[in-house]
Amino acid sequence: MRILVTGGAGFIGSHYVRTLAERGDCTLTVLDKLTYAGNLANLAPADGRFTFVRGDICDAALVGELVAAHDQVVHFAAETHVDRSISGAGEFVRTNVTGTYTLLAAAVEHGLGTFVHISTDEVYGSIPEGSWGEEQPLAPSSPYSASKASSDLLALAYHRTYGLDVRVTRCSNNYGPYQFPEKVIPLFVSRLLDGGKVPLYGDGMNARDWLHVSDHVAGIEHVRQGGRPGEVYNIGGGTELTNLELTGLLLEACGAGWEHVEFVEDRLGHDRRYSVDDGKIRAELGYRPAVDFEKGLAETVEWYRDNRAWHEAHKGP
Template sequence: MKILVTGGAGFIGSHYVRTLAERDDCTLTVLDKLTYAGNPANLDPVRGRITFVRGDICDAALVGDLMADHDQVVHFAAESHVDRSITGADDFLRTNVTGTHTLLAAAVRHGLGTFVHISTDEVYGSIAEGSWREDRPLSPNSPYSASKASSDLVALAYHRTYGLDVRVTRCSNNYGPCQFPEKVIPLFVTNLLDGGTVPLYGDGLNVRDWLHVADHVAGIELVRRAGRPGEVYNIGGGTELTNRELTGLLLAACDAGWDRVEYVEDRKGHDRRYSVDHTKIRTELGYHPAVDFEKGLAETVEWYRTNRPWWEPLKSRSKAAQSRLRVP
């Protein structure tokens, strides 16, 4: 089985690649543009066991050549930071919508087997109580989530119109090692380790469900191997916290007090609560999150504490941008 993984040098994609590279039943090619969030060091442990291609998913000629030589695609490549989408949506629409369409069109032309499209719970919008099921109408509220919702719909349309075996996953907030330090957990941890402050939006009561990247990767693999064509599968972690609760846990883990918190104006269009119902993937495919949140968070904090050479250059190169980043 020859699998093309787009965005495989990023946080979630590289975890997926490192996991599959340990197996003997597939050959992996990573296609990554290496934007600011793509880090070749994430793939160092599997050098020699994968093929790496630096390129853009909007490059139709390159994508066509790669698609002709592969059996399946797992599509992670995306612009994914909400704050960046608010200040400039162009890259989000180009990569997330046009790039996804470029891949889908090539997949049909070359008779690809399975196309797994990785999406997000943010496409559903905010929910006051209860949890989203996969059949809930999409109601995105940021340029980022709107671009991902658009790509979901295009992908599913390619299944219905052309018969392409498309399978969509929608995950809750991921955390774990090797996450680029613009997202809340690595941003807060690295700021605190450097003796700085952390920014908390509004009243801090926005709620997110937290999913360890290893559990996310396990869920994606279940969908790739045994999911049904044309179906959407939510992948959740089962740990809902307010941003204020999460901040408290991170402060404690870094031996810091609330005097290190800077309260800032709320983000435009900030969704109040995300929560996914992952009954479908549990009952159909046997998914269960395995990483205890307390243990996973402690291990994540320790990883950043002991891997400064990984994250310090990233923060140094984007210091100006980092000063504007906030809780998701």
């Protein structure tokens, strides 16, 4: 099996590549533009077991050449940081929408087998109680989530119109090693380890479900190998926390007190709560998150503690 992984030098994509490289049962090619969040060091543990191509998913000629040489695409490549999308949405539309279109068009042209499109629970918008199922109409709030919702719909349209075997996954908030320090856990940990302060939006009561990156990758593999064409699969972690609760856990893990927390003005359009119902992937494909959150968070903090050079070189804004 020849698999093209887009965005494979990023946080989640690199974990996926390392996992499949360790297994050794497929041929892997990574396509990554190496923007600020892409880092070849993330792939170092898999050196020699994949082919790397530096390039842009909007480059139709390059994408066509690569897709033609592969059986499947697992599409991670995306701009993902909400704050950056608020200050400049253009690159999010270009990468997330036009880039996905470029890949889908090449997939149809060259008769690709399976196209796994990696998305996010943010496309559903906020939910005050309960959990969103896959049939929930999309109601994104930020330019980031709107661009991802657009790419989801485009991918699913390519299944309905052209018969392309598209499978979409929508995950909850990921955490784990190698995550660029603009996202809340690595940002807070890296600052707290340096004795600095951390910014907590609004009243800190925005709630998220947390999913370890290894569980996310396991869910993606369930979908790639056993999912149904044209279907969407939510992937959840099963640990819901407010940002205030998460901050308390990170302070404790880093040996810091609440004097290191600064409450800041809330993000524009900040969704109050996300929660996905992942019963479908559990029932159909046997997915279960395996990483205990307390253990996973402790190991994540320890990874950043032991890899200070990595996070010092990749600090976010």
